[in-house]
Amino acid sequence: MRVLCLHGKGTSAKVFESQTSNIRSQLSIGNVQFDFVNGPNETTAAPGVDMFYQPPYYGFWEKATLEAVLKAVDWLKEYIAKKGPYDVVMSFSQGSIVASSLLLLHQKESPDQPPPFKAGIFICGASSLRVLEALGFNITQEALARDEASVDALTKQADVSSIMSQGAERWKGDSFMQGRSEEEVRDEFQGPFKIQIPTVHVYGAKDPRLGASLQLAGLCESKNRRCYSHQGGHEIPRTSNVTAMITDMVEWALEFAE
Structure with missing residues (x-):
């Protein structure tokens, strides 16, 4: 089985490989090949990334x-x-936008x-x-x-000064949800079709882009999706309980693909 792995903006294949190492090491399903690929454009580091990872950094676009x-x-x-x-496909942040756009366009053009x-x-x-x-x-x-404002909020909460001064407390959540429930946000965008394949959605309860993650989940067929909210921000926490939960969901997706 082959898994294509798409990283976030201003990171790289190596960064995403490191971010998911705990998850992949705990998989009980064998014979899985993960292909981590760099985005097509070399760019500057995402906020805070250069504190932990060396260049080069890549992305899929500068302005969306x-x-x-x-x-x-x-x-x-x-x-x-x-x-x-x-x-x-396994993707993080900007990589998820590319992957979901491909799936939605396919649903429209070649159903x-x-x-x-x-x-x-x-x-x-x-x-x-x-x-x-x-x-x-x-x-x-x-x-x-609201979407643009959440991107700006992510940039501010993830930068080096926030990391140095506040650590994990820098994540303030998505104020742009404006008191709406997760279900309301998932159902916000109505259109002619949904992504039909089984999907896993992992997002942080304190992520300033939480609303965007919920909206993506809502674009996927509800009977074929599984969602998990961890207590962190725009990141992949490496605590044992979070890793175990994400690993379980990844295995669920892999089993469907076998």
Whole structure:
């Protein structure tokens, strides 16, 4: 079984490999090959990343315009055509936007063809609101503004000064959920279809991008998804209990893909 692994903005394949090492080491399913790939564009480090990991750093775009996201999706299609096929995609943050955009575009353009993956694992994930808008989903200007504000909040909470002065206390959660329940946020975006493959959604209760992760979960068929909220921020905590929970969910996705 082959798993394609897509990292977050301003990190790298090596960073994502390190971030998921505890999870992968505890898998009971054998014969799983994880392919960690660098994004197509070399860039600066994401806030706080250069404290722990050496360059180079990569990303899929600098500004998340519709054109930039579609270009990244085309790059991913070409990569899969050359290096694939893959059974599962596992992604973090910006990598999840690329993966979910590919799956949604496939659902729109080729609904009668097998999807590019049999299962998806999204960690601190999100979707592209511009892609959703182009696909016919109802995306309000308020939602677009809220999404941009949550990205700004993540940048501030994850930077070096916040890490040095506040440590784990720097994560303040998503104030842009504005008192809405998780269920309300998951159901916010209504459109003509959903991602049908089994999906796993892992997100942090204190992540300023929590709302974006919940919205992505809502774009996936409810009967085929599993969700887990840890108590951290925009990260993959390495505590034993969190690792065990995420590992269990990853195994669930891998079993579907076998």
